[in-house]
Amino acid sequence: MNKPVRRIAIFCGLLVLALLLRDNWLQFVQADELKTNKHNHRVAIARYSQPRGNIIVDGQEVTGSVETNGIDYKYKRTYKNGEMWAPVTGYTSQVFDASQLEKLYDRVLTGDDDKLFFNRTVDMITGKGQKGGDVITTLNAKAQEAAFKGLGDKRGAVAALDPRTGKILALASTPSYDPSKIAGANDSAAWTALEKDKNQPMLNRALRATYPPGSTFKVVTAAAALENGLYTDPDQKTDSPLPWKLPDTVTELGNENNIPCKDVSMREALRMSCNTVFGKISADLGNDKMMKQAQKFGFNNEVLTPVRAEKSVYPKDNRPQNAMDGIGQASNRATPLQMAMVVSAIANNGKLMEPYMVDKVRAPNLNVIETHQPKQMSQALSAQNAQKVQSMMETVVESGTGKSAQIDGVTVGGKTGTAQHGVDNSGKPYAWFISYAKTDNGSPVAVAVVVEGDDKTARDDVAGGALAAPIAKNVMEAVLKTSK
């Protein structure tokens, strides 16, 4: 009887061996995968088991942490002026994960980042709890406030850059949401309400919404004309018949209010916002050249600020569509950030700096562990041509459609836009304004504003000059005041 007993021993040994192998598979081979599984609650528990590091604007924290009595989480995220800063910070929720800076810098903010390894080890040895690092942003609190208050209860967005470095100074989007309200463990109702809201408060319009750029795109067309040598001087007469039919069609392209656009110079055309002149420039240059110029300004590429900005597009188009693209009224679309990049390249004498919003990352002991170095993205146009476009844009503000953006004692250049959209332009128009201010030290601010018209706004009234320009002006003034 001993032979089968020995075999049973071997059988039991095999059972144990199977368990051991399975255990090694789970706890060694698959351990990391299981540890970070999206259903693994431990990730969120760890995230909130110590006060989270903060996101800092102008030396002030715009976030905070509060101790809760929850079973799962010791701390909860709080936000100061959450609605205003939400497009920058994003949110971090005990239930709904996180977004934007809160998500991208999660490991710094929780203190788990490899760069904080030394701090963590010291804290562990000295018996202190783990602490999170801080994320210091490039934003300008006054500019952000001007942008957010300027948009008010209208739907719209503002993006402001420092053209010299690419620092993002303001990034507002309305209607917004208060991330404090979805930070806790029992905020599902608030979350569902936000998700279902028709106004999409959680959409970051400054980075993630693309709009038809309308007449503001004419500065890109003007830059393309200069860069490609179609015209060499802003005051040179252009070859612009009126009326003018779109190429290959019998459709006449109209100008607003019958303005005298026949053969006017580019400066005049931009001042009055002539559709025919820029439509024809775009048609003369052709789709390839126009697309190339747009791409130099950053179109057709995602931008990581490091928060991802939606790709703005200038597509391959047929000739009539391409002509319409030249006045921003066809299939080309841009985010507010993209239009701010266009102005900033022009204001910075053609040099396009890569936009960014995180300046430094700081350890809990205030040591800086990471600093962002400004990077040039491209030379969008030559310095000479950039100055020519600047002079045209300054004319627009001095005596054209952008008068409401004038600031005493400061040179301001800008361009208005009123983008029609929808079938037969039935949608509510978008009011655009893009501008920059210039001082002796170059241009410290470039801004793009878009305001979505609503039912109460009369269509004619939604010219960019009336709705969007005052906001841009306030943002520029805020930056100028604080940079003095």
Add this chain to the structure above:
Amino acid sequence: MSAMPSMPSMPGFANTTTISTVGPPSRRNTELALLAFAVIIPCFAYANVGLALSGEMPSGMLGYGLGLGLLAGVGHLVIRKFAKYADPLLLPMATLLNGLGLVLIWRLDQSPRLANLAKNQGFKYIASAPNQLMYSALGIGLFVAVVIFLKDHRILQRYTYISMAVALALLIAPVFFPAKFGARIWITLPGLGSIQPGEFAKIILAIFFAGYLMVKRDALALASRRFMGLYLPRGRDLGPILAVWAFSILILVFETDLGTSLLFFGMFVVMLYVATERTSWIVFGLLMSAGGAVGVATFEPHVQARVNAWLDPFGGWGKSAASEQISQALMAFGSGGVFGSGWGQGYSDLIGFAANSDFILGTVGEELGLAGTMGILMIYAIIVERGVRTALAARDPFGKLLACGLSAAFGIQVFVVAGGVMGLIPLTGMTLPFMAAGGSSVIANWALIAILIKISDTARRPAPAPAPSPDAEMTQVVRP
């Protein structure tokens, strides 16, 4: 069974024993030394949990240490007196598992998450550790009683058919009580709590199988036809195995408990194989159990849900509680990694329901890591190995069958529950012996260890000294 003095040169297979008046060492002091570790290790673990959870030594430290030490000490003294030659590893290993189990249960008692879960489901939250300590004491009490009053394990042979009747009654009884958590494996006594009779039936059935097979083994083994290299039993000899198979399928259907069914059938096949030495029984057994399991799984929704949860644990997240629970267990194991989070520092309470019973290995996995889990599994392996060794050493076929059956059942139970929790096989509602919270399990397993101790004592006990003969040299006798 011939004693041939000319064959002592076959090492390993020839059962030669040199009989002398000087017996083999009793190894009681080894046992005592191991037992000291088996008490001290859980005490450290207990202190560790207290320090991790609240930063101070747990208040019950002294009482717990003394209690466990006292229980182990009583067990040891009784063995020293009544089973002097018993296997020295069984008691310390069982004590260690029982002690660690108590710490784990106490640790999960401290979890506010589990308390909250109970509250939300409308239960009153009751700490399980004090009960478990009481059950452990009862278990050791039963252990002591068995060691003292079971003078010789062969007495059990007399109760073969009574055992059968009792085991059947125990197995059938839960059918008349309401199902709990999807399985009918409990007898609920109002005011007293509930008993899992299957745990006791395991031992009593082993006694029945051992007694029955000892008598019938020749008929089962010899009367057979050879077919394709296998000895096929005669049709009428298939009766018993078919009956047991049918019975375990019935358990599966009426009690919707895959684990118990698998355990009993597995134990029967093992003992049948040992009794008859016919591989064909294993083949039959595997085919029948596979067929039965697949058949039942296709129409029993409770079993089906568990099979689905096994095949794709994360796929059923949010849809099936079974999937979610097994996913939580897998994540507990994964989050523990190689070294674990440390006592009291894991989040295995996320497993929720049954975290301290069926799923207790998940807490081991997370807090003690791969290293600790393998250690625990190895302790189980040692208990099984000592049991099988006892079977090898036993001198009577009944003892051999019983020891082998009990240890294999123990091993299969550990495999079924640990494999289920680790996602190796579909989960079945079974308790991890000695560690999981549950009175029936702890008490029954102490009785199982007591029987193995008695068999090993008989096996290792030197034969009575031959009558002294003044002119005889030491005589060598070869025994089967």
